[in-house]
Amino acid sequence: xxxxxxLEVLGREQCLSLLATAGIGRVVFTARGLPAVQPxxxxxxxxxxxxxxxxxxxxxxxxxxxxxAFEADAFDEALESGWWVxxxxxxxxxxxxxxxxxxxxxxxxxxxxxxxxxxxxxLAR
Numbered sequence: 241x242x243x244x245x246x247l248e249v250l251g252r253e254q255c256l257s258l259l260a261t262a263g264i265g266r267v268v269f270t271a272r273g274l275p276a277v278q279p280x281x282x283x284x285x286x287x288x289x290x291x292x293x294x295x296x297x298x299x300x301x302x303x304x305x306x307x308x309a310f311e312a313d314a315f316d317e318a319l320e321s322g323w324w325v326x327x328x329x330x331x332x333x334x335x336x337x338x339x340x341x342x343x344x345x346x347x348x349x350x351x352x353x354x355x356x357x358x359x360x361x362x363l364a365r
Contacts, residue, residue, distance in 0.1 A: 243361065250360035255325045258314075258360065260284050262325075265312035267291065267353075269302040269331075276302070282312075287355055289327055290334060292348035303331040303351045310353050315363075325360035329353045 241249045250258070267278050278299045280291040289310050293300040302308070308331045315322030334352040 248362040248364065250323065250325070250362055252358050255358045255360035256284070256355070258323050259289070259312055259325045259327075259358075262312035262314065265289070265291075265310055267299060267303060267331075268309040268311065269299060269306060271298040271302050282310075285352075288334070288352040289355070290350055290352045293351055294347045295349050296347070300349055300351065304333050304349075306331055308353060320365040321363055323360060323362045325358065327353050327355060328357040329355075 243249055263281060264279055265282050267280055269276055269278070276298065278293075280293070280299075282289050282291040284290075293303060308329070310327040310329075311324060313322060313324035331351050331353050334350045336350055
């Protein structure tokens, strides 16, 4: 299926498979009443995207029980192709992820976004 822009609409399983190949994504949140975007390293678990954020950071303050968007992607400009996946949900503090985690600061707290609303698109020439 294609959307009105001619982009392939990805199913949930395709989205999760692609998301599992990425290691860096972006969290979109509200800080001081304005939209903000923060790149983060993340892990994909069975029911959530999990990432670390320093306890005193605007990201932690906004993401702890706030509605956020999470996006990860991969593009090949030479081939004019790529994909992106978006997860929308209410972020919450959580325990450390089950998977091994890249080095973080000792101040990091874990945030999870449930995989309740997942969508994605593929751009192909």
